[in-house]
Amino acid sequence: MGGKQSKKQTSTELTDKHIALLKANTKYDEKAIRDWHASFIRDCPTGRLDKKKFVEVYQQFYPTGKPDKYCKYAFETFDANNDGSIDFEEFLLAIAASGQGDLNDRLGVAFDLYDVSNDGTIDQKELSNLIIATYDLVGETDRKGDKDPKKRAADIIAQLDTAGDKKITRAEFIAGLKADPVLRQLLAPNA
CATH class of the missing domain: 1.10.238.10 (EF-hand)
Known part of the structure; x- marks a missing residue:
């Protein structure tokens, strides 16, 4: 006791x-x-x-x-000792x-949030699920055309995946978001 x-x-x-x-x-x-x-x-x-x-x-x-949904992913990221x-x-x-950290650190935190499988990469399914969770979080109901989560995830991966393996590594994520402020605002608005 x-x-x-x-x-x-x-x-x-x-x-x-x-x-x-x-x-x-x-x-x-x-x-x-x-x-x-x-x-x-x-x-x-x-x-x-x-x-x-x-x-x-x-x-x-x-x-x-x-x-x-968003909180599930964020909570798991912040609960460092599980x-x-x-x-x-x-x-x-x-x-x-x-x-507070420099841009690389803040983007690294965002990457960790998206890397649900903890394998060091973000695949289309992970990215799509997080986009859906983010839409839910902010109350976005228009998910057609360019806003379709699966299409948006595929487009983002095509843009950031420099290795051509249909996955985004931490380095690709950070470099891609540093180079594209619009994408950074979408995927890491606090960065």
Whole structure:
């Protein structure tokens, strides 16, 4: 019983060691880290963000959309240790990487989101599924013609796949999105 209680305390505590790690891996100073932590604990008193709460947060930002599918992919990307929840460290590192890092880092986070199979490439099915999830998230209902997710995924892969293997590697993804701001806005709007 004592072990469970200390585990619970550790998950909500922000130690000097955690602060040092987060300062070393983000551009946040100690005050910003403490502010983020206070907000995180206010929203997640257990110190862990579960999938349900994660979807609720996205729903606030996209009130007319359906965030469930998109959140499934994003949650799995942010849950670095695959324990079914996001702790403060995972949360802040994901926020920092997707919003603070240099362009390559931010595009790398976007690539990780799309690489659902974790095989180091994005294929047409993965890309199509993420486009559908993104459409659902933002409430996009027009999915005909150029907006058809399968067609759009095929066109994007044809554009970015320099090796001709019908898959996009991390390097192809980053180089392609750096060269094409319109595509970057579509696939990695925060980058």
